Every structure is written in structure tokens, then in C-alpha cells.
Amino acid sequence: MIELFDPLKGERLRVLDETGEAAPGLDPGLPDAELRAIYERMLRTRTADAKALKLQRQGRLGTYPPSRGHEACQVGLASAMGRDDWFFPYFRDLGMYITLGYPLADYYHLWMGNEAGLRTPDGLNIYPIAIPVGSQIPQAVGAGLAAKYRKLRIAVVTTFGDGATSEGDFHEGLNFAGVFRTPNVFVCLNNQFAISVPRARQTAAATIAQKAVAYGFPGVQVDGNDVLAVYAAAREALANARSGQGPTLIEAYTYRMGDHTTSDDAARYRSKEEVQEWERRDPILRFRLYLGKKGLWDEAYEKTVQESAAEFVEKAVAEAEARPAATPEDLFTYTYAAMPPELEAQLAELKAFLGEGRR
Ligand SMILES: Cc1ncc(C[n+]2csc(CCOP(=O)(O)OP(=O)(O)O)c2C)c(N)n1
Ligand SMILES: [Mg+2]
Structure with missing residues (x-):
């Protein structure tokens, strides 16, 4: 399906239109139970995200990057992945x-x-979160190469934003992946902004997906507010990676509905009208309309899903808050196996400072 949509011609894979109608021949044909599971994951994501924002405003959580608007990209992609x-x-x-x-x-x-x-936790193959923009891309390619050497039939997925595509790491990673045909699936969540920098200032190329062409492997732009489009593209790219057919770049075309982080105010660099326009394309709303047309959604079901999501989130908050808080030592402990003398000196200074009660 991926090769049917040519990013050089501005084509974008979309299964669901804004009324939740599925395009004939493109629906990935998931069983009803899986469709509902996807909806429930999307709703949990939105509920957990909203809660994180509230916790941050109450001083109970640090700086946080909200995910609202990205539920279709995230849940569609992860739902297509396998345990290995x-x-x-x-x-x-x-x-x-x-x-x-x-x-x-x-x-x-x-x-x-x-x-x-x-x-x-054991049993989950998730690398630590990369805060330096784009640094996870060459690491994912390295893991892909390792999997290839070991003849493991697995795919290695990495996500990043539109801003990350301006980093050298993106180009080095994709170039290497193309040359060595590593089993990578690169997923760019193009949410139109890198903090305040709009997508147009990131690249002069018409699409991000087309960059794959220069690296010698397929690239596809999908509607990132359409969970079935993301799922369909991911499923195919993952299967290609696992079966030795090399990497794929998926550009999920979406919008960051919230601020960049809790330290940002997006109203300073984009208009209310633009945000309202994207509200109409809400990924959860669109999928709900699709489920409704299939007889898989009604008010009673919505209520159950909302309640279960709220319970899931509140339980996690209680559990997280019951754990010991971070200590100043934590800042120093995890950078090196053995702390170098400069860091030891800094830690001693910090402790003395805190000990004097000048916090
Ligand atoms: C190497 C590096 N440069 C700059 C930053 C500061 N920074 C954090 S997020 C961000 C923008 C990222 O935008 P994008 O890749 O589009 O992802 P999004 O935040 O939109 O999801 C920047 C510049 C950083 N974390 N790492
Ligand atoms: Mg972005």
C-alpha cells in the first residue's frame, strides 16, 4: 500500500475522512475487539495527558511535553508493533x-x-527517552544493524518530530539505514512546529516523507490524525523491516494541539483560528465516528471507557506519588559508572549549599 502514495507527488495515505468514513480498499480490516482496544488506548492517552498538565500546574510534576492531538500517530504505530x-x-x-x-x-x-x-521493566523493548533532539535516530539504526547481524526477525522503530529532521543525526541515521538496509521504521510526527519554529522553516522540501527517496528507501506521508492510516502504514513498514526488505520513513502529518511544553505559550506564535481548524480534525473524534458507523460506539460505551480511563490514570498518579522523591544526588549518580572528581566536587558543593538551608 505504501508505494501507492508517492510523497514526491504530494500524495498522502488516508483511510478515514473527517466524518469517519473509510475509503474502500484501504481499511486495514481489524477485528472489532482490536478497533475498540485502539479507541480505549487513545482515550487513556488523552486522559493521562490532561492529568499530567494538571499535576504540573499544581507543582506535582515537572516540565511536561503534552501529546494532545498525537493520539492517532502514537496509538496507531504502537498497536501495529510486535512484542519483539x-x-x-x-x-x-x-x-x-x-x-x-x-x-x-x-x-x-x-x-x-x-x-x-x-x-x-523486563520484557519491554523500550530504550530510554532521548531529550537531545534526533539523537535516538542513529542509536535506533545501530540497534537495527545489530538485529540484522544476529538474524533476528524484528523491527526497530524510532519516533521524532519535524524539527529533528534538521539535525545531522537524522541524515546520518537514514543514510546508514539505506546503505545497510537495516530493519528500521522511522516515524516522523510532523506536528507543524518545533517549539515556535514552523514546519516551513525546517525544510524547503514539499514533504518530509520524500527525504527517504534520497536515501534509497520508501517514504510515505500519512494522515497523522487518522489512526487507521497510521496503523496500515506502520504494519506494512514493520513487516518489510522484519522480512529483510529494509527501512521505511513514515511522515505522520498532524498538529500539536497543546503548547510545546508546560513552559511554552503557543498563543504567541500561532492563531486561534489555526488551532480551531485542527480541532475539527481531532483524531479521537474521527475514530469515534468510524466506530459509530460500525455499531461499535454509543454513549453507554463511551461512559465505560471514560470511567475506566480515569481510574487507570488516578491509580497511576497515586502509585507514582507514593514513591520516594528524587534526591539531589540523582543528578550526579547516573552519568558515569564511577563519578569523576569534578562531579564529586560539585556534588559536595551542592550538598553544602543545601545544608545551609538556602534552597
Ligand atoms: C539537540 C537539541 N537541540 C535543541 C533542543 C531544544 N529542543 C527541545 S524540543 C525542541 C523542538 C523539537 O521539535 P520537533 O522535533 O518538531 O518535536 P516536537 O517537540 O514538535 O514534538 C528543541 C529545539 C534539544 N532538546 N536538543
Ligand atoms: Mg514538531
Whole structure:
């Protein structure tokens, strides 16, 4: 299906239109139970995201990058992944974590500033979150090459934003992946902004997907507010990676509905009208309309899903807050196996400072 949509011709894969109508021949044909599971993951993601914002405003969570608007990209992609595949995340991936089964309490704990929340539980193949923009891309390619050497039939997925495509790491990673035909799936969540920098200032290319052409492998632009389009493209790209057919670049065309992080005010660089325009394309609304047409959604079902999402989130908050808070030592402990003398001196200075009660 991927090769039917040529990014050089401005073609974009879309299964669902804004009324939730599926294009004939493109619907990935998921069983009803899986469709509902996808909806429930999207709703949990939105609920957990909204809660994180409230916690931050109450001083109970640190700086946080909201995911609202990205639910279709995140849940569609993660729902297509297999247990053995690997994931190299970036910092705005809540729905990926929820879908892959990472404990939400751990995810909150991390954004509460505690390193322990970043320790992936056994059985989940998730690399720590990359905060330096784009740095996860060459790492994912390295993991892809390792999987190839070991003849593992797995895919290695990495996510990143439109801004990351201006980093050298993006180009080095994709070039290497193309040359060595690594089993990578690169997913760019093009949400139109890198903090305040609009997509037009990121690249003069018409699409991000077309950059794959120069690296010698397929690229496809999908409607990132259409969970079935993301799922369909991801499923195919993952299968190609696992079967030795090399990498794929997926550009999920979407919009960041919230601020960049809790330290940002997006109203300073984009208009209300633009945001309202994207509200109409809400990924959850669109999928709900689709489920309704299939007889899989009604008010009673919505109520159950909302209640279960709220319960899921509140339980995670309680669990995260019951854990010990981060200590000043945590800042120093995890950078080197053995702390170098300069850091030891800085830690001693910090402790003396805190000891004097000047916090
Ligand atoms: C190497 C590097 N440069 C700059 C930053 C500061 N920074 C954090 S997020 C961000 C923008 C990222 O935009 P994009 O890749 O589009 O992802 P989005 O935040 O939109 O999801 C920048 C510049 C950083 N974290 N790392
Ligand atoms: Mg962006």
C-alpha cells in the first residue's frame, strides 16, 4: 500500500475522512475487539495527558511535553508493533508508552523528575527517552544493524518530530539505514512546529516523507490524525523491516494541539483560528465516528471507557506519588559508572549549599 502514495507527488495515505468514513480498499480490516482496544488506548492517552498538565500546574510534576492531538500517530504505530520489536522514543510519546504496556506510574514518575521512572521493566523493548533532539535516530539504526547481524526477525522503530529532521543525526541515521538496509521504521510526527519554529522553516522540501527517496528507501506521508492510516502504514513498514526488505520513513502529518511544553505559550506564535481548524480534525473524534458507523460506539460505551480511563490514570498518579522523591544526588549518580572528581566536587558543593538551608 505504501508505494501507492508517492510523497514526491504530494500524495498522502488516508483511510478515514473527517466524518469517519473509510475509503474502500484501504481499511486495514481489524477485528472489532482490536478497533475498540485502539479507541480505549487513545482515550487513556488523552486522559493521562490532561492529568499530567494538571499535576504540573499544581507543582506535582515537572516540565511536561503534552501529546494532545498525537493520539492517532502514537496509538496507531504502537498497536501495529510486535512484542519483539524495539522502540527508541523521543520525549512526546505518551500513547506509545500506554499502548506498549509501560506502567503509567513509571512514566509519571519520570516526569516528576525521578530517574527510576525511566527504567524499562523486563520484557519491554523500550530504550530510554532521548531529550537531545534526533539523537535516538542513529542509536535506533545501530540497534537495527545489530538485529540484522544476529538474524533476528524484528523491527526497530524510532519516533521524532519535524524539527529533528534538521539535525545531522537524522541524515546520518537514514543514510546508514539505506546503505545497510537495516530493519528500521522511522516515524516522523510532523506536528507543524518545533517549539515556535514552523514546519516551513525546517525544510524547503514539499514533504518530509520524500527525504527517504534520497536515501534509497520508501517514504510515505500519512494522515497523522487518522489512526487507521497510521496503523496500515506502520504494519506494512514493520513487516518489510522484519522480512529483510529494509527501512521505511513514515511522515505522520498532524498538529500539536497543546503548547510545546508546560513552559511554552503557543498563543504567541500561532492563531486561534489555526488551532480551531485542527480541532475539527481531532483524531479521537474521527475514530469515534468510524466506530459509530460500525455499531461499535454509543454513549453507554463511551461512559465505560471514560470511567475506566480515569481510574487507570488516578491509580497511576497515586502509585507514582507514593514513591520516594528524587534526591539531589540523582543528578550526579547516573552519568558515569564511577563519578569523576569534578562531579564529586560539585556534588559536595551542592550538598553544602543545601545544608545551609538556602534552597
Ligand atoms: C539537540 C537539541 N537541540 C535543541 C533542543 C531544544 N529542543 C527541545 S524540543 C525542541 C523542538 C523539537 O521539535 P520537533 O522535533 O518538531 O518535536 P516536537 O517537540 O514538535 O514534538 C528543541 C529545539 C534539544 N532538546 N536538543
Ligand atoms: Mg514538531
